[in-house]
Amino acid sequence: xxxxxxxxxxxxxxxxxxxxxxxxxxxxxxxxxxxxxxxxxxxxxxxxxxxxxxxxxxxxxxxxxxxxxxxxxxxxxxxxxxxxxxxxxxxxxxxxxxxxxxxxxxxxxxxxxxxxxxxxxxxxxxxxxxxxxxxxxxxxxxxxxxxxxxxxxxxxxxxxxxxxxxxxxxxxxxxxxxxxxxxxxxxxxxxxxxxxxxxxxxxxxxxxxxxxxxxxxxxxxxxxxxxxxxxxxxxxxxxxxxxxxxxxxxxxxxxxxxxxxxxxxxxxxxxxxxxxxxxxxxxxxxxxxxxxxxxxxxxxxxxxxxxxxxxxxxxxxxxxxxxxxxxxxxxxxxxxxxxxxxxxxxxxxxxxxxxxxxxxxxxxxxxxxxxxxxxxxxxxxxxxxxxxxxxxxxxxxxxxxxxxxxxxxxxxxxxxxxxxxxxxxxxxxxxxxxxxxxxxxxxxxxxxxxxxxxxxxxxxxxxxxxxxxxxxxxxxxxxxxxxxxxxxxxxxxxxxxxxxxxxxxxxxxxxxxxxxxxxxxxx
Numbered sequence: 331x332x333x334x335x336x337x338x339x340x341x342x343x344x345x346x347x348x349x350x351x352x353x354x355x356x357x358x359x360x361x362x363x364x365x366x367x368x369x370x371x372x373x374x375x376x377x378x379x380x381x382x383x384x385x386x387x388x389x390x391x392x393x394x395x396x397x398x399x400x401x402x403x404x405x406x407x408x409x410x411x412x413x414x415x416x417x418x419x420x421x422x423x424x425x426x427x428x429x430x431x432x433x434x435x436x437x438x439x440x441x442x443x444x445x446x447x448x449x450x451x452x453x454x455x456x457x458x459x460x461x462x463x464x465x466x467x468x469x470x471x472x473x474x475x476x477x478x479x480x481x482x483x484x485x486x487x488x489x490x491x492x493x494x495x496x497x498x499x500x501x502x503x504x505x506x507x508x509x510x511x512x513x514x515x516x517x518x519x520x521x522x523x524x525x526x527x528x529x530x531x532x533x534x535x536x537x538x539x540x541x542x543x544x545x546x547x548x549x550x551x552x553x554x555x556x557x558x559x560x561x562x563x564x565x566x567x568x569x570x571x572x573x574x575x576x577x578x579x580x581x582x583x584x585x586x587x588x589x590x591x592x593x594x595x596x597x598x599x600x601x602x603x604x605x606x607x608x609x610x611x612x613x614x615x616x617x618x619x620x621x622x623x624x625x626x627x628x629x630x631x632x633x634x635x636x637x638x639x640x641x642x643x644x645x646x647x648x649x650x651x652x653x654x655x656x657x658x659x660x661x662x663x664x665x666x667x668x669x670x671x672x673x674x675x676x677x678x679x680x681x682x683x684x685x686x687x688x689x690x691x692x693x694x695x696x697x698x699x700x701x702x703x704x705x706x707x708x709x710x711x712x713x714x715x716x717x718x719x720x721x722x723x724x725x726x727x728x729x730x731x732x733x734x735x736x737x738x739x740x741x742x743x744x745x746x747x748x749x750x751x752x753x754x755x756x757x758x759x760x761x762x763x764x765x766x767x768x769x770x771x772x773x774x775x776x777x778x779x780x781x782x783x784x785x786x787x788x789x790x791x792x793x794x795x796x797x798x799x800x801x802x803x804x805x806x807x808x809x810x811x812x813x814x815x816x817x818x819x820x821x822x823x824x825x826x827x828x829x830x831x832x833x834x835x836x837x838x839x840x841x842x843x844x845x846x847x848x849x850x851x852x853x
Contacts, residue, residue, distance in 0.1 A: 340777060340836040341376025341545070342369060343732065344788035345393070345800065346406050347433055350816035354428035354438040358529050359408020363536060368819050370540045373828035373837045377537065378545035378630065378785055380732060380800075382406060384479075386555070388487075391435045391810050392801075394632070395553040395595075397478070400471040400621050402526035405438055409445050411529055417449040430815040450521045465524045470617065471557075472523060476516035477509060478557035484512070489555040491573040498573055500560070530625055538627070545677070545785075546626035548618065550633040551579045551595035558614075559596060565611040566596040577642045580650035581633075584682050587804045590650030592643055600640075600659045615663070616670045623674060634678035634697070635688045637663055661694055677726055701727040701781060703772050704734050707750040707757070717779040727781035729772045729790045732800040736789040737769040739796025769793040770826070777834040784836065791827060792818050 349356030349365050356362070369377055383396030384403045396403075412418040426441055428434070453459070466472060478490065485493050496504035509516070537544055552558040554575060559566050567576045575596040583590045599607055622629055631637075636658055643653035667674070678697040680688060692699055706715035713719065717727070729737050740746055741754070755763065758771035769790045776784040789798045789812070801809045831837045 338782055338834070338836045339375045340784040340831050341374045341378060342788050342791060343378040343785050345380040346382065347810070348788065348813050350814055352425055353409055354441060355405055355433045356813065357408040358406050358533050359411040362533050366537050366540055366542050368824060369542050371828070372824040373831040375541055376543055376545055376783060376785060379547065381547045381549055386553070387435060389553065390807055393810065394549045397553065397556050398475050399552050399558045399618055401475050401523055402530065404446055404522045404526065405442050407442070407446065407522070407526055408529055412449045412525070417452050418445060422448050431813055432811045433813055446522060450518050453521060462524050466520050472520055474561040475557050476519040478560060479519045480512045480515045481508065490560040534625065543627040545628040545630060546622050547630045547632060548622055550631065550636045551593065554594065554596050562610065562614055564607050565599055565614060567599055568596060575645045578645050579640065580643050580653060581641050581682055582650060582653060591804055592648070592650040597640065597642060612666050616667055619667055619674060620671055628675040628677060630677040630679055632679050634680050634692065635682060635684055638688045638691045661691055664695055696724065698724045698726050698782065701725050702730060702734065703727065703775060704730045704737065704740050707746065707754045709749060709753065717775060720780050723780045723782045725781045726783040726785060727776045727779050729776055729786045732787065733803050735796050735799050736787065736794050737772050738793055739799060741765065741768045743796065774830060777830050777836055788814060791823060
């Protein structure tokens with residue numbers, strides 16, 4: 331293994347929707363710009379967020395059940411930047427009285443969609459917009475996406491599998507007919523994506539100019555009612571007649587759920603013997619990675635263990651308990667991706683039921699894994715999440731993730747026993763039993779560890795309780811809505827975090843998240 335000395339760094343996990351904004355949801359304009367400034371001020375060099383694709387109210391607006399693996403969410407578009415571009419006037423933005431603390435997606439969608447339609451109407455009156463034309467011609471996934479979103483409207487948001495049979499099965503003549511008929515509406519959806527990615531590139535340019543690296547998230551699975559499945563039916567486990575999944579994704583019982591989690595996503599046909607199917611599947615994944623890395627510097631691969639073996643649940647089963655492990659594509663998959671894209675900066679989400687085979691795959695690829703401090707204090711001194719058991723700096727340590735309770739909420743809950751609380755206090759050298767700063771104690775532990783990268787949810791930086799957690803795995807309502815009010819991002823918090831990072835050598839001028847393989851090639 332190379333002995334290259336890596337810089338230590340730290341950052342904050344905060345989804346874009348959670349950032350302060352007067353428009354009911356954070357955005358990729360002023361909201362993100364201000365947060366990047368806060369990160370820099372606080373000595374942070376990493377910003378991690380959740381998937382940024384369009385969300386679906388049927389799935390509680392989960393970013394992990396997007397309608398597209400490639401598109402950006404129109405709800406994250408900055409209206410302020412549309413004003414700056416002359417596509418909206420201030421008087422056209424009639425902002426409702428939104429909550430500072432929660433995203434009410436139904437209200438936000440109504441407000442923002444109206445504003446985006448106005449912007450499109452203004453934009454549509456301009457002529458010779460070569461940049462828009464070039465975007466439409468060069469974005470390979472765009473036409474399918476725009477037609478999909480248009481047909482969702484035409485058929486009153488029904489799932490694509492419930493559309494007229496010829497459209498559901500993508501009959502060529504039927505597809506050409508609706509493309510011609512609805513071309514104007516398709517242009518609107520293309521405009522949304524054009525604006526989103528234009529604004530995103532400005533965001534990324536600003537972040538990198540301030541030495542902030544962006545960490546995106548690539549869910550291993552896509553939603554059944556997504557353009558990805560509709561446009562690429564052959565690569566998913568679907569009944570060719572009904573177009574319903576024959577087997578679906580999930581995980582067996584674990585820390586998060588006693589009956590496991592039945593996610594319901596259709597599974598990939600990794601083990602198909604049809605070369606055409608396999609080539610199409612690998613090509614689709616290659617484009618997916620290519621698209622994401624045009625947006626971010628690093629990607630967290632969600633449910634990394636699914637590439638070694640995945641939990642297959644018969645679609646007729648209501649829970650995940652009776653699924654089975656089936657071998658995935660393994661290292662060959664990443665070798666094929668690398669042939670086309672070169673080495674990629676990836677964090678492996680290696681949580682859940684992890685076997686030696688999963689760890690071997692992660693280590694063969696030199697991907698840093700994840701260490702979660704909330705999993706550490708169960709009384710077992712050999713617990714792999716305890717910092718003194720870390721055997722390599724090639725890891726990313728978190729106080730918790732979007733799937734955990736906040737640190738304060740967890741500490742006060744029955745998920746942590748009284749003996750666990752005592753163990754944590756002792757580990758933090760807290761001899762007073764004053765738990766008011768327990769979130770800072772855990773951040774301190776993370777920063778002091780040997781892990782090269784330490785990342786904490788924004789809620790933990792702020793010391794918020796369980797009413798501010800982002801997601802409760804297994805629940806279907808009330809998730810993904812937490813927002814941070816602007817007054818919470820204070821100079822005192824920024825100063826404290828900056829001092830801790832400096833103390834533990836996590837304030838480099840320019841961090842570089844680089845896999846060992848990439849570093850080895852440069853030696």
